[in-house]
Amino acid sequence: MKKVLLIEDDLSLRENTAEILELSGYEVRMAPNGKIGADLAKKHIPDIIVCDIMMPEMDGYGVLQELSANGSTKHIPFIFLSAKTERSEIRKGMDLGADDYLTKPFEEVELLSALESRLAKAELLSRMIAPPNQDVEAPEDQMVTLNELKNFFDDHGSIDRFEKGEHIFNEGARATTVYLLLKGVVKCYKMDEDGKELITALYRADDFLGFTSFEENLPYQETATAVENAEVAGVSKLKLKEILQKNQNVSLQLMELLTENITDIKEQLLQMAYSSVRKKTAQTLLQFSEIMNKKSEEPLRISRSDLASVAGIATESLIRTLSGFKKEGLIEIEGRNIRIVKLDALQQVI
DSSP, X not given: OOEEEEEOSOHHHHHHHHHHHHHXXXXXXXXXXHHHHHHHHHHHOOSEEEEESSOSSSOXXXXXXXXXXXXXXXXXXXXXXXXXXXXXXXXHHHHTTOSEEEESSOOHHHHHHHHHHHHXXXXXXXXXXXXXXXXXXXXXXXXXXXXXXXXXXXXXXXXXXXXXXXXXXXXXXXXOEEEEEEESEEEEEEEOTTSOEEEEEEEETTOEEOXXXXXSOOBOSSEEEEXXXXXXXXXXXXXXXXXXXXXXXXXXXXXXXXXXXXHHHHHHHHHHHHSOHHHHHHHHHHHHHHHTTOOTTSOEEOOHHHHHXXXXXXXXXXXXXXXXXXXXXXXXXXTTEEEESOHHHHHHHO
16 A cells, blocks of 8 residues: 655645545545654655645745655655646746646546556656666656656757747748747637638647647648747657657646647637627636736736637727726726726626
8 A cells, every 4th residue: 555645734625635545545644734744754754745835834845855855755756736836836846856746726536647657657767776876867758747748848848939929830831849838928820811810729838839740741720929928948749759659648648638728729619609799808808817817907918909819709899899898897998908807797797
């Protein structure tokens, strides 16, 4: 029976998570803060550690640093569990040596899958016995989770920066590279026969873009443009194909991610086809606010044509609807900027 150390200061979450793990056949020890958790890890040497970040006494980063400096605990797989979703926070944890990162709220299957994957990799590495005084290192393209694939893009990809309005790739160009968006917001779009722009997707930091067939030499099917200053990491399609062929778990997780993207696109198409102009406008404002990570007091700096393109309505209709929202006090308009004033009321429109 594998031993799990669960370090979490929220009593309810700690007990619920422990119950999930115990029912799945794990032996669980619990700690209410980082200091107690680090002491328990050194004393009992668990097979894997699941640790919150924001805790009293010692935060999760401190726990990981302390255990990484200890010869008896430095090789224990370590999974962060936190409500923090900012890329900088995720990257900080992975740079310190964390093996994976789960965000709250999480599904039971996500937690169990992460544990199984990390324990499986630890078992594989343990079989690679190195000669005395030599460290065992996994190949740089040996991966188990999607987070590791993103770290590969970040560490080994070609980093490029694009100012607002610059193209990252163009429809019809040879598709040789897949990208991970590190900073900013990017839109992908196609032009119809009348020269009208139709936005097919919006991407934010930590999203992949630029996928085409791995088997056929297909060109990019759309154009990608920076909505705000952006930074991307590019990896050649051939290298990515090689990585996915070697790492089945990562391939399956990537497939699941792309399937979710297809579902989102279908929902957007249904919205464009059947929703009223008022609902489409409200939905699009909320979508851009979410993608661009804007707080209610921060304005959306987005062109009316981009809003109309995503909503699937004429720019003139969108402008009239925005004026109506302004009169109702749902939004404020300052030049080209839009600030959502009554988020709950705007959500009720859809």
